[in-house]
Amino acid sequence: MRRQFRFKQIPFKEPQIDPIDEIISQLSDEMQKNQDHPLCKLLEENVKCTQQLAESLEEMSSILSDVSSNINIIPQGKSNYTKAEQIKAELEARLIFHAKCNDPNWPVNRTPNDGSNSQPNT
Incomplete structure (x- = not known):
């Protein structure tokens, strides 16, 4: 004799509010x-x-x-450069940078065309 199983039907429930949305709502209220x-x-x-x-x-x-x-930077980690070469490269970089700072065509130094009286950055 065979047994017959009957499955109990579970009534459909509407899904609850998403926990993340609920937390966000509580946080915004707070x-x-x-x-x-x-x-x-x-x-x-x-x-x-x-x-x-x-x-x-x-x-x-x-x-x-x-x-x-335009700047020649010698990495500090390389040991095949002498101290004199590092100093020379640093001086060259500073000279190039200062030359750029005094160049009115360099984007940083341009005066705004909006009629304001601001001075170029030097």
Whole structure:
């Protein structure tokens, strides 16, 4: 004799809210409650400063990429260069850099064309 198994039907339930969405919702509620908290204001200032720093670093990277092709840098780790050769290369690099700093056509030194009275960077 065979046994027949009957499977119990489980009623369909709507899926619950995604736990991540729930956490994000709770965090945003908490952030709105604590908006005037000194640490929250400090965090906002920190984010602004970090964004400004990132923009400045991108600008510096752009400037250095314009200059770097004209500078002969001898890596410090190579031992086959003499101290005199390292000093000579450093002096050449500084001379080239200072010459570029005084060049009005170098992008860093250009005066803005917006009518402001800013001086070129030297």
